[in-house]
Amino acid sequence: RIYPLMRVTLTTSDGASVTVSRQLTKHSGFIEKAITDMAVDDNAVPLSAVAVDVDDATLKLVIEWLTEHRDDALPYPEKTDEERRADDIPAWDQAFVQKWDTKEDQQQTLYAVITAADKLDIKGLLDMTCKTLANKINGKTVEEMREILQLECDFTEEELAEIRKENAWCEN
Amino acid sequence: SRSPQSKKRKEDSTKQDFFSNLPDDCILHIFSFLDPNDLDVLSSVSQKVYAFVNKLRVKTPRSQIFHSLRLVQDSFSFKLTMRRNGIKLDLVTIRTTGTGKVMNPADHIAEHRAMKALVLGAERPAIQYIPTAIQKLV
Incomplete structure (x- = not known):
């Protein structure tokens, strides 16, 4: 049982600390486990601080997302492989990402939020940010994908020809 | 290397x-x-x-689109899934060769006599036509 008014202090990797309600942290598997591991009485306030391996700027974005999604269903509804789709990102989330996922940023913030969502075990945020990146790659050419992911081709021409052959199993 | 700007970005990103x-x-997860x-x-x-792509292909290793009909090989369960506009239509079990290796789906379809009935089946009105690539095979 979660006491909504209960608060938890998060200390970031760069030494800052933020105090948030359990209403938000209940969506983070990592923070909830840390609180459980402390084995404190749920009525005991204040809780000891939970250290998170996320920097202050990224944690602020995570908290902004969690605030909007505080009433989301728990446990997070897992999708089967058949149900997976990337085109169902809610409008609020799309606008939220657009605020900081600029061309100049080159996905650095997006990568930071994906990594934070993974570390903090926030499934909804991880899904949303991964879908955002998948949508950028979706339907693109190899060159465009390399540009987006900022990766250099390290294949030889022969290897590329071999991969094309592998991928053409069903062509007549 | 298409524009000076993209070239600059590449240098920065290294x-x-x-x-x-x-x-x-x-x-x-992204892929x-x-x-x-x-x-x-x-x-x-x-x-x-x-x-990374090959790791994911344990689930859906190969696929081919015949017009709007997509065939997806699932090597893990030896099934061939037909999809049209993302909707799963049917499963075809892929036979294995004598050595236990999964047959190439193209060879499999060529030999799969039931394929024609499957594609034309009255109980499956979702498929309006036989894609030409399959016409050649059945």
Whole structure:
């Protein structure tokens, strides 16, 4: 049982600390486990601080997302492989990402939020940010994908020809 | 190398490879939202990406679109799934060869006599026509 008014202090990797309600942290598997591991009485306030391996700027974005999604269903509804789709990102989330996922940023913030969502075990945020990146790659050419992911081709021409052959199993 | 701007960005990005620094699970999670044809394209991006795509292909290793009909090989369960506009239509079990190796789906379809009935079946009105690539096979 979660006491909504209960608060938890998060200390970031760069030494800052933020105090948030359990209403938000209940969506983070990592923070909830840390609180459980402390084995404190749920009525005991204040809780000891939970250290998170996320920097202050990224944690602020995570908290902004969690605030909007505080009433989301728990446990997070897992999708089967058949149900997976990337085109169902809610409008609020799309606008939220657009605020900081600029061309100049080159996905650095997006990568930071994906990594934070993974570390903090926030499934909804991880899904949303991964879908955002998948949508950028979706339907693109190899060159465009390399540009987006900022990766250099390290294949030889022969290897590329071999991969094309592998991928053409069903062509007549 | 298409524009001076993109060239500059590339030079900047060589300082740190942000994408490759993502945890492996996250990279797989991102790629899991791509359809099999995007995975085919993606496999030529780089060696590291190729390795990730192959991991995902344990689930959906190969696919081919015949007009709007997509055939997806699931090597894990030896099933061939037919999809039209993303809707799963049917499963065809892929026979294995004498050595236990999964047959090439193209060979399999060529030999699958039931394929014609399956595609034309009255109980499956969702398919309006036989894609030409399959016409040649059945």
